[in-house]
Structure formats: C-alpha cells, structure tokens
Amino acid sequence: MESILFKNVRAVDENKDTICDILIEYGEIREIGKGLNVSADRIIDGENGRLAVMPGLFDMHVHLRDPGQTHKEDIYTGCAAALAGGITGVACMPNTTPPIDNVDTVKYITKKAAITGVSVYPVGCITQRMEGRELYDWTALGVRMISDDGRPVKNAELMRRALEHSTSNGLLVASHCEDLAIINGGIINKGEISEKLGVAGMDRLSEDKITARELELAASCKARIHICHVSTKGSVELIRNAKMAGIKVSSETCPHYFTYTDKKLLSRDADYRMNPPLRTEEDREAIINGIIDGTIDCIVTDHAPHTKNEKADFLTAPNGVVGLETSLAVTLTKLYHTDKIPLDRVVQLMAVIPRKLLRIPVPNITKGTQADLAVVDLEKEWEVVPEKLHSKSRNTAFKGEWLKGKNVMTIANGRVRYDSLKPPAAKH
Numbered sequence: 014m015e016s017i018l019f020k021n022v023r024a025v026d027e028n029k030d031t032i033c034d035i036l037i038e039y040g041e042i043r044e045i046g047k048g049l050n051v052s053a054d055r056i057i058d059g060e061n062g063r064l065a066v067m068p069g070l071f072d073m074h075v076h077l078r079d080p081g082q083t084h085k086e087d088i089y090t091g092c093a094a095a096l097a098g099g100i101t102g103v104a105c106m107p108n109t110t111p112p113i114d115n116v117d118t119v120k121y122i123t124k125k126a127a128i129t130g131v132s133v134y135p136v137g138c139i140t141q142r143m144e145g146r147e148l149y150d151w152t153a154l155g156v157r158m159i160s161d162d163g164r165p166v167k168n169a170e171l172m173r174r175a176l177e178h179s180t181s182n183g184l185l186v187a188s189h190c191e192d193l194a195i196i197n198g199g200i201i202n203k204g205e206i207s208e209k210l211g212v213a214g215m216d217r218l219s220e221d222k223i224t225a226r227e228l229e230l231a232a233s234c235k236a237r238i239h240i241c242h243v244s245t246k247g248s249v250e251l252i253r254n255a256k257m258a259g260i261k262v263s264s265e266t267c268p269h270y271f272t273y274t275d276k277k278l279l280s281r282d283a284d285y286r287m288n289p290p291l292r293t294e295e296d297r298e299a300i301i302n303g304i305i306d307g308t309i310d311c312i313v314t315d316h317a318p319h320t321k322n323e324k325a326d327f328l329t330a331p332n333g334v335v336g337l338e339t340s341l342a343v344t345l346t347k348l349y350h351t352d353k354i355p356l357d358r359v360v361q362l363m364a365v366i367p368r369k370l371l372r373i374p375v376p377n378i379t380k381g382t383q384a385d386l387a388v389v390d391l392e393k394e395w396e397v398v399p400e401k402l403h404s405k406s407r408n409t410a411f412k413g414e415w416l417k418g419k420n421v422m423t424i425a426n427g428r429v430r431y432d433s434l435k436p437p438a439a440k441h
Contacts, residue, residue, distance in 0.1 A: 015054035017429075019388070022059030023356070025067045026377040027365045030357050032062050037384050040427020045380050057434060063392050067360050068376045069101025069385040069425055070341060073367040074162070074187075074241060074265060074313035076333070077103075077133070080121060081110025086318035086405050088122065092129035094316075094337040094403040096431040099387030099420030102132040103337075104371065107143065108163035114138040114149045119156065130423075130430035134371065136160050139175050139186065148175055151184060157371045160187035162241055165223055167193065169230065176236040185263075185370055187239040190223035190248065191289070200328065202275040202290040210278065212328065215290050221247035228255045228262060239370065240264040242315050244289040246299035253308040263370055264303075265311040268343035269334060269410045271300045277410070283330035284408045287317065290332075304362065305353055310370070312362045314340045318406030334410045338402050343411060345391065345418030356391075388422035388434075395419050 016038040024033050024045070034049040035042060044051060057064070072095065078086040095103055105122065107113035113122070119135045126133035137156040141149045145167050151159060159175065166172045166188070179186050196219050201207050203214025224240055228251060231238035240252060243266045255262045269287065274294050277285040285291060303309040317333025324330045341363060348354045354362075364387075368375045376385035397414050399407035423431040 018049065018051060018053035018056045019064070019066060020056060020058050021061045023062035023065040024378045025065055025356050025360050027361065027375065028377060035066060035378065037424070040384055042378065042380055042382050042384055045378065063390060064421070065356065065389045065391050066378060067387050067389065068364040068378070069387050069423065070099050070363045071102040071367040071373070072100050072313050072316070072337065072340065073104040073158070073311060073371060075103045075105050075316040075337065076108065076318065077105045078318055079109065079125070080118065084405075085320055088125045088133065089129060090403060090405045091316070091337070092126060092131040092133065094335070095131050096423045096425065097403050097420065098338040099341050099389060099423055100131070100337060101385050101387070101423060101425040102134070102368070102373070104134045104136050104158055106160060106162045107136050107138045112138050112143050114141055114143070116153055116155070119154060130425035130428060134158070134373070136162070136187070139166055140171060145171065148178070151182060156184070157373070158185040158187055158239070160189065160241070162187060162189045165189050165191045165193065169226060172227065173230045173234065176230055176234045176238060180234060180236045183372070185237055185239050187241050188223065188227045189241050190220050190227060192219040192222050195219040195222065201278050201286060202292050204275065204293060206275040206278050210281070215288070217245045217247060217292065220245050220289055221251065224248040224251050228252070228260055231262060232260045235261070237261040237263070242267055242270070242289055242313070243300065243303070243309060244270045244292050244296060246296045249299045249303040249308055253303065253306070256308065263310045264308065265313045266300050266304070266309050267313055267315050268336060268340050268347070271297060271304065272343060272347050273297070273410065281327040283324045283327045284334060284412065285410050286327070286330060286332050287315070287334050287410075288332035301348070301353060304348065310362070311367045312340065312344055313367070318404055319408050320406055324408050334408050335402065335404045335406055336409065337404065339397055339409060339411045339416065341387070341389065341420055342395070342416040342418050346416045350417050383427045384424045385426065386424045387420050388424070389418060390421045391418050393417070393419040393421070
C-alpha cells in the first residue's frame with residue numbers, strides 16, 4: 014500500500030489521547046511523534062485534532078444473515094458496511110440458516126470473510142439448532158462466544174449448565190434476555206404508546222426477569238455472563254448491583270436505545286421496531302447513565318437487516334434495524350458532542366472492551382504494529398440517507414437524521430479498506 018503520513022491528528026487508544034503525526038508504511042505504523050519530517054506518498058492534514066485516529070472498532074453483536082438469508086445481507090455487504098463505519102472486527106450471531114452449531118458453518122463464514130478485511134468471529138449456539146432442548150458440544154467449534162440470540166434459552170437448567178461449562182472452556186455466554194410468556198405476541202414497548210396505537214405491548218418485566226435469572230445463575234457458577242442489548246432501567250440497575258456484588262457480568266446496549274423512545278412508533282413505521290423495543294424516556298436516561306458510570310461495557314449495533322418488503326407492514330414486520338455505518342456517528346453525536354463521555358471512553362466502549370471480553374488482542378496505535386485503524390472526522394456533519402448505505406437492507410432507524418462525526422478511512426490488517434478522503438478516480 015502507499016505510505017501515508019497523518020499530520021496533527023488526535024491519536025486515541027487505551028493508553029493515549031494526544032495530538033501527533035503518524036507515519037504508515039507497508040501497512041505498519043512506522044513512526045509516531047510531533048513534527049515528523051518524513052516523506053510519504055500521501056499526506057493527510059488532521060487539522061489539529063479534527064481528525065481522530067483510533068483502533069478499528071469491534072462490534073460484538075451483528076447479524077450477517079449468511080448463510081441462508083442472503084437476500085437480506087451477506088458477509089461481503091455486511092463487512093463493507095462495517096468498514097464504512099470504522100469497524101474492523103465483528104462477532105456474528107448464530108441465527109443463520111443453518112444455525113452456527115457445526116464446524117462446516119463456522120468454516121464457511123470465516124473463509125468467506127477472509128478477503129473482506131474484517132475479522133469475523135462466528136458466535137456458536139448455546140443449544141443445538143437454537144431449539145432450547147439440548148446443549149451443543151462446543152469443543153470442536155472453535156468459537157469464543159456462545160448465544161441463542163434471537164431467542165432466549167427458556168430452560169434455566171440448560172443455561173446454568175452452559176455457564177458451568179464456560180468456567181473451564183473460556184467461552185463467553187451471551188444472553189438474549191426475554192421471557193416469551195410475558196411477551197405474549199407484543200410488538201412494541203408496553204405502555205402509553207402501545208395503548209394509543211391499539212397494539213400488543215412487550216412488558217419490560219420480560220427483560221428484567223431473565224436478566225435477574227442470568228445474574229443469579231452466573232453467581233451460582235462463578236461464571237461470566239454477558240447481557241445483550243440492554244434497554245430497560247430495571248436491567249441497568251440489576252447489572253449495576255450485580256457488579257457491585259462481584260458477579261462477573263458484562264453488558265451492551267445499542268445507539269437506538271440511548272437516542273430514541275417508543276414515541277417514534279407513533280409513526281407506525283416498522284423501521285423503529287426492534288427487539289427489545291424502544292422504551293420510555295426514563296429508560297433512555299438510565300441507559301445513558303449506565304454508559305457513563307461503566308455499568309454498560311459496550312456499544313454494539315445488533316445489526317439486523319431486513320428487506321423493504323419485509324418491513325412494509327407495521328404489524329407483521331420482523332424486528333430489527335441496521336446500524337454498522339451509523340453506530341459511531343450516533344455515539345459521537347449523542348454522547349461525545351454533548352459532553353456525556355470523553356473520546357477515550359468511546360474507544361473503550363466500541364473498540365477495546367468488546368475485544369477483551371472475547372479475549373482478542375486489542376490493536377493500539379503503537380510504533381512497529383500493523384495498522385488497524387479508524388480515521389474519524391469528529392466535526393463532519395452528514396445526513397443518513399438509506400440509499401447510500403453499503404448494506405443490502407436499508408432498515409435504519411436513523412434515516413433522515415443529521416449526525417456529527419463520521420468515519421472517513423478504515424485501515425484493516427495494514428490495508429486501506431475504506432477511504433472517503435480520497436476523491437474517486439476520474440472517468441475517461
């Protein structure tokens with residue numbers, strides 16, 4: 014690759030936050046310092062920190078729909094969307110067709126992803142075929158995390174046994190916290206808005222009850238438990254108290270939960286339907302407070318592509334939204350630019366902690382290391398236009414929103430994989 018000299022950029026990783034110059038040659042960070050007097054094929058002016066260079070982000074909760082549902086997304090388009098969002102690594106959930114409960118599916122995903130530049134880590138099923146009847150034997154699967162995400166593990170004893178096994182096999186167990194009996198056909202948050210629309214609601218007790226169960230099970234086994242897509246005030250409080258009690262719990266949330274409330278559903282637009290659903294203002298504020306105080310460890314997308322036809326009917330549409338290209342920008346807009354969290358906390362939430370939970374090396378901005386970087390224009394204001402997204406599906410909850418902050422270049426495994434700073438080549 015061409016050599017690149019970044020001048021006066023803001024370098025932010027788990028060890029530093031400073032204005033400096035960075036030279037990249039042959040895919041490696043060769044020099045870091047101030048006032049570097051070196052030649053390079055390309056010089057990029059960071060405008061005294063307007064451009065931030067950070068480790069490539071890692072999204073530990075995405076649905077790539079491949080194999081089996083490639084009309085919605087495939088590994089190539091999902092990874093292209095990730096790179097556009099500054100994401101160089103993802104963990105993909107197992108509710109594919111077939112599910113990720115066999116070595117062949119794991120090999121299919123990793124082989125297909127190998128050329129994309131994104132490090133894709135398949136997540137194995139907790140139970141065989143995600144049917145909730147029998148645990149899968151993970152010894153040969155070669156995964157780092159297991160989950161039946163998309164549906165809960167209804168049987169508490171099965172979940173306890175999975176957690177018990179995880180203490181010896183090192184796998185992170187991730188829980189989709191939902192009690193289906195309580196949900197009982199609900200499609201949005203149960204409350205004032207569901208009543209106004211006359212539709213069945215999803216009671217918050219569904220999430221809180223299973224969150225509490227998982228915390229009790231993890232405590233009994235002295236095992237790690239990861240709580241997926243936290244959306245309620247009650248779950249935030251349960252997790253906060255569990256951490257104080259020494260339970261080995263980590264948790265994640267998504268940008269839509271700290272941005273919107275269920276009032277968005279008054280539009281009867283299924284692009285605002287996801288599971289768990291958008292909640293109330295009290296919940297939204299609790300999510301933000303949980304991010305600020307460290308109760309919530311990671312910001313993920315739960316990237317869940319669905320086609321336009323599938324999302325056309327508000328009442329029957331499947332749940333889920335895409336988010337790989339907007340997650341960083343929304344986080345910067347709603348949390349960093351509002352002075353709720355500093356930029357190094359954004360890096361922790363979106364690049365460092367997810368990798369540490371999965372026991373994956375964290376790329377840092379260090380001389381002599383291979384470049385794995387997101388280059389971000391912290392001040393760039395841009396409108397989310399669904400038709401411009403790289404995903405096959407365009408079901409974004411942020412359509413039409415103006416955001417502040419945008420990934421402009423992604424370097425993965427030493428190669429520039431996304432670059433909006435360089436003008437396109439002229440057509441002849």
